[in-house]
Amino acid sequence: MKEPTPSISRPKYQQAAPGASLLKKTFVTIASASLLTGLGAVPAAQAAKPDEAKNLVVNGKFDAGTEGWRTNDANTEKLSVRKYAQGAVAELRTTETKTAVLNDITNTIKSTEADASYTVSARVRTEHPGIWGQLRTRIVGNGETKIVGESFGLNDTSWTTVSFDLTVPTSGSTVDLNVLAWSLDPSKNLIIDDVKLVERDAASTQPVPAPVEEDPKGPATVEEDPKGPAPVEEDTQKPEQNTDTPAPIQPEPIDKCDVAPKTDRTLFGVSLGGSTTGAKETFAQSMARQDANYDDTEVVRLFDPGMPVSWSKRAPYIEDKTISISFRPDPAEVLTGQHDAALLNWFNAAPSDQTIYWTYFHEPEPKIAAGEFTAAQYRAAWARIAKLADQACKPNMHATLILTGWTANPRSNRDWRDYYAGDSVIDVLGWDPYNDATSQEGPKSYASPESIFGNVVEISKNAGKPFAIGETGTRLIPTDPNGTQRAEWLKDVARYLDNEDALFVAYWDSKTFADFRLLDSASRDSWAGIIDGKY
Template sequence: MRRLVAAVAAATMVVVGLQTPASASTPTPFGSSVHQPSGQTFNQALAAADARYGTLPILRVFYPGAPGAWTDAKLNTPGRSTVVSFKYDADVILTGSADDYLRTWFANAPRDRDIYWSYFHEPEDDIRDGAFTAAAYRAAWQRIAGLADQANNSRLFATTIWMDWTLDPKSGRNWRDYYPGAAYVDVMAWDVYGFDVTKSETMAAHNALRPGLEVARSEGKPYAVAEIGVDDHANRPAMLREIARWMRNTADARFVTYFDATGWPQYDLIGDSGSIQAWRDAVSGSLFAGPPAMTTSAGPAAPTSTSIQWSTRVDPGQATGWVSCASWLAAGGDFLEGPRRSVSGNPETVTCDRAGLAPNTAYQGRLKWWSAQTGGTLTATSNIVTQVTAAA
């Protein structure tokens, strides 16, 4: 703590970061699956995808059966995170016949990048059609999660991937039928489709009908999007930008990967230069760049006779810096500033508390921004809020 005026020795201040389930200090990575035309190797297809969107920081990879070895081109991608799904019949998993392979696979997973693994993405239709039961799926998931835990690898994240259609009341489904339990899941991801093309539907409106974000938060899990596709080609560039902003600003998504796959021309972006540029802007972060923006409001806690609290929504705008709380007696003097804390990546809410104040007295507060790009100089301040402490 740094006191600039030692007028009230009893006054104290703290700065507290209120994190949403995804780490607000880490920017949401935007990536895609890899469109691999016939005759191309995966590495050739990946190079073409990088040429379209810029270097993809995260890839969506699919295996129709057992996951490939880590030497496989689809998984041997140092410097990039991976969302990888694989499929086994749930009843086969429960026999234990895949244990040795999966135990070794998890044990050999890289530890220098994030690996979001998922057993049997989108199991809902298979369960509906009788391939195995929901109970068997949950039990298989729990068994596989236990094998993953044996690897003791903090970069492995157990990630459910279900259809967001499952959350639509018209589906008649209940997501809890597929949920193996909070102890077995690190991240809850969704495959997001079905935007209303007659309305250029926003992500906020779509999520209101299919509330993947709220379901994840209800379980205390980070929210993510493992597939997303927009088939409204005329409005797609604008929709992709709006979706990306919502994912970063509202959802603090752990990751977002666009479904840019061969065989689904309604979703892939090949030949759509406007949509390619929109997703490139999200991947590079240029879509979110700008001067740091800070909006301060009182609370959320009401003033007491000796304390006030104020909160600031901080959007670093792709910059890196530090914030500090500052408050002072509205009548002048008694200035106090809290310690600095680092802010970068996604927007986040920073809450400031000051205690040891006089009752029935007006105080003002704001947040300050110190820019790393300018050597740590003060370059921005938020608006000021005034609050009156309660009577003693």
């Protein structure tokens, strides 16, 4: 919590990407009529070539240039086609950092039959590693939009095949097909080829697209084609449909050991904090004090400075609570494997009947900036520990990355994905935003929840991850000595974060260089009521 959180209104934040090298299927339902706009008449698609008779995608190999394709914004997203003797590939670029979308001009499927099944696939690569995106379909019908997609991360320049199966439950729906590059930098590109959507019966008889070594269109690096690229053909057609911002995508469970966290409402709680008298407390005493202060808190935020403390020492005092716990062994030590056995034992011994959000090394940004370890080491250590958690197979435990609130602010010049070990590792995005975390003089006002939490909410939702607030808080302002204004601000925060579907919110009821504790009765009673669902 030792970084600033400026109290400013957030700017529009471009859709962010899960930075994963593994592919991950995602799904969301949006009951909103506004997403049905822009689906009117469009130019009729040309018939597929005979050798693509079972492929419903128009010009999926881009042999006809950009025909059948467009971007969502011709002014900032640039679509071109490179032609070679062996075939053609499409290229997406941008004029500013933003999500670029390759969009079918006419919805690939105009009207479905109930329970129709398809296989969707495409090949993607980049000449500038570090690209994240998604192959997705938008199913529109019966007043709602459903998205099924497969995320990808490109960490080298080789071709990657992305594919997933799609079943449309209702008849009469349309299916829109897109390939997205999340937060694409103008200096980078996404190259796309062999976009297919085939009926499942037909798909079962077709082989999976061959890896690049067997690709009849030539080598992975397209510039190596001896005939070189043909003149670029840019798509100049203005968007005619489906121009809405890509909807956030919620991940589906992968298996019984990776169940997406879910709550009927946002849960609220506190950190254990420190004794108001300054006397040392045992864990049992601290927990009893906070339960008395807040009438049995729902969530407890725990911190271990090194390896996690044994469950046997804490379990009797935290029964029936949602637990947010972080531990901080050095990444270099983790990567040697020296902590593997102890960590696996810790995961195995964890309670199975409580929701546990576990975090490896919360707020790593300052440590990385100071050179204590690298972002790559941090991500690799996360991945190693997550594999141990997978071995324990505890569906009630969720890997939660917790970053500072400042990192989500564009003024920080940070990219949250630098610390993100990938979709297959991280289950929940956690954040620590404050109302003025670090100034010596303290806050002069209680900033609006939107200005404090808006960036982290938008990043999390655009990344397709559930989110939580691992820490938050505020000191009293000069005009509020009795805490009555803070008490109302706390309720505003609770309503805002509950409305945005935060999984949990923990108040930083602690004293560091400054005092964030809720010592006045107005603030304490307010937070106790919030924990009890009264806000």
